[in-house]
Amino acid sequence: MVESVSEPASESATRPPTAQQFVLAEVRRAITSGELKPGSAIRQEALAERLEVSRVPLREALKTLEGEGLVSYRAHRGYRVAELSMADLREVYRLREILEAEAVRAAMPLDDAVFAELEAAQALVEQAAERGAVEEMARANRRFHFALYEAAGMPRLLRIIGTLWDSTDAYRSLYYAGADNRRHVLAEHRAALAALRAGDAEGAVRWFDRHRSAAVETLAAQLEG
Amino acid sequence: MVESVSEPASESATRPPTAQQFVLAEVRRAITSGELKPGSAIRQEALAERLEVSRVPLREALKTLEGEGLVSYRAHRGYRVAELSMADLREVYRLREILEAEAVRAAMPLDDAVFAELEAAQALVEQAAERGAVEEMARANRRFHFALYEAAGMPRLLRIIGTLWDSTDAYRSLYYAGADNRRHVLAEHRAALAALRAGDAEGAVRWFDRHRSAAVETLAAQLEG
DNA sequence: ATCAGTCCGACTGGATCCAAAAAGTAGCAC
DNA sequence: GTGCTACTTTTTGGATCCAGTCGGACTGAT
Structure with missing residues (x-):
């Protein structure tokens, strides 16, 4: 070098x-x-x-x-x-479900700066999805989610969620490789964002739950087959 | 040496x-x-x-x-x-509340081996409490709780809870130093154990929540005053 | 041919040495 | 007296070297 x-x-x-x-x-x-x-x-x-x-x-x-x-x-x-067994993958997603729900609830109500960041990140996700840029989409997606989780003001929670994301990053790119999956991601993000704008934390939590479920079920099918 | x-x-x-x-x-x-x-x-x-x-x-x-x-x-x-601010302490306990509830639910129903371990640990806690052996009580207490959490069969969850415990260990001994606090611990353990025996996960979760609340509030009062 | 024991090579674990960065100190100018 | 700068000291970061352990290959016997 x-x-x-x-x-x-x-x-x-x-x-x-x-x-x-x-x-x-x-x-x-x-x-x-x-x-x-x-x-x-x-x-x-x-x-x-x-x-x-x-x-x-x-x-x-x-x-x-x-x-x-x-x-x-x-x-x-x-x-x-490290190898991730199917059980590990499901555990990670279950823990994310619990912890990210907490983060979303703690982050409410959101201030304007957070909305601005969420929208900026979402715009990047959309662009990347359109171009099929998998790596870039993964980065933008992470930025979108963590903009929200950071707003919770819980540093330890943020760190734990971060390590859970890291441990499954290799699989996430696999998920984004499918065009159908990318469409799902966009729709779920938009729906969650709409719920957040309406101040509806529980609605957003439900959309994020669907978001994860779709990912883990698709991955499970892919990895087992 | x-x-x-x-x-x-x-x-x-x-x-x-x-x-x-x-x-x-x-x-x-x-x-x-x-x-x-x-x-x-x-x-x-x-x-x-x-x-x-x-x-x-x-x-x-x-x-x-x-x-x-x-x-x-x-x-x-x-x-x-590392220094724990009051906000950190509360965050740790909030995360424990969420994660340990999940562990308890996932651990149900408990098999005989787990009950045996829980009772053995509880006996040690009682003995240590009676003698005012703070360090020993902390160890036995941890054994009691983790016997339950291990039964959930979720290694990552177990690990996260473990690190949360570690980060507040120094404070826990402080809590056990009070005779009143030790009595509380025993009563709460017994109540939670009874709920577990009855197969009542939610009852046990509520008792553990009280268990933690008592600890964190006492500590907060002590540290702020 | 299979298996036990031994030896050797490869790799990790740890100690020492050197380089670089930060903190503390002294001297100087103003 | 105060603030800046240059230098010294302290401490951390990294490279190299040596020791210890593990696993596999080889040898020999059954």
């Missing part, structure tokens, strides 16, 4: 101030994008070399990912990319 | 197979027991020396604790023992 001396911000966005943060972001991306396959062993030396750092920051990043459940670890055997 | 060659199990229980696991357990204990005070900086060199390991395994243990929210971290400034 060519390292510019005077311009540190050469590659995508600014590179984090420490190697472990850089590695953390990079490995998380590789896992959630499916580039590193579930169940596969992580060879520290090889991966560290590929990222041009030593094993020390890599190991610290892996410890963080272990805490998030993205990798599993056994002493003297190293790290593996 | 004197290391026996033939008998590795010299100090309390068997020492973990890796230094980082040993350090993790030790630092977690020090934080949850209040030995390391909230807000204080963690000097890696000093702490590593005290535990007779190098900074590397200590740093990996701290990364794990960061994931659990027991310490906070800022690049180039190091780790600090």
Whole structure:
């Protein structure tokens, strides 16, 4: 890799101030994008070399990912990319159902800034869906949901929901790959947004529940078949 | 430290197979027991020396604790023992309310082995309470609650609840220090257990809610005053 | 041919050393 | 006396090196 001396911000966005943060972001991306396959062993030396750092920051990043459940670890055997069983997938979605409902309720009533952010994010989701840009849609979708969850003002809840999302990110892109699914997402977002505008928290919660159910059932069918 | 060659199990229980696991357990204990005070900086060199390991395994243990929210971290400034604001404390208890209710419902109906474990744990809680053994009571109490939550068969949920407990462990001991509080705990446990025996999940959930409310309100009064 | 035991290679775990960043301190100008 | 700057100290971040463990391959016996 060519390292510019005077311009540190050469590659995508600014590179984090420490190697472990850089590695953390990079490995998380590789896992959630499916580039590193579930169940596969992580060879520290090889991966560290590929990222041009030593094993020390890599190991610290892996410890963080272990805490998030993205990798599993056994002493003297190293790290593996975590595998999600069907039971795990359903558990994650069940927990999201409970926790995101709480977040939505706690976020109400929403102020104008939140609505603005929700609408901006939704516009991006729509654009990406139209173009079939799966990765971009996943990003915009996350921004949409988390704009709402952040408004709850519950940092720990936000963090937990975030880790639940991370652990299923690889599957989410799979879901967005279907054009029908993308249409569903848009319709559900719009309906939830309308409920939120009407100040109807329970209505929005119900739409988000449908939103998740549709995703998990589709994925379950796809993965089992 | 004197290391026996033939008998590795010299100090309390068997020492973990890796230094980082040993350090993790030790630092977690020090934080949850209040030995390391909230807000204080963690000097890696000093702490590593005290535990007779190098900074590397200590740093990996701290990364794990960061994931659990027991310490906070800022690049180039190091780790600090996390401070719980009143808002944090209330958020933790609110999340526990939601998640533990889910665990109780999912655990029903309980089989005999779970009842046996619950009763064994409760007996220990009663004994410890009578003797005013705060630390021991905290341990037995945790065993009681988690026997129930484990029965839900939801590993991620169990883990999340565990981290929420960890983050408030230091306060829990404070609560148990009051004789009145200990009496409350016993009564609430007994009532919840009776509801569980009757197959009444919602009744048990209500008792656990009271259980937590009593604790958080008492603590709030104590900490604000 | 199968299985037990041993050995060797590969990989992880940990210690030490070095680099870089932040915090503290002293000196200087105003 | 105050505020800024340069320098020193302290502490964290990272690289390299060594030790310990695990798993598989090889050997030999039954």
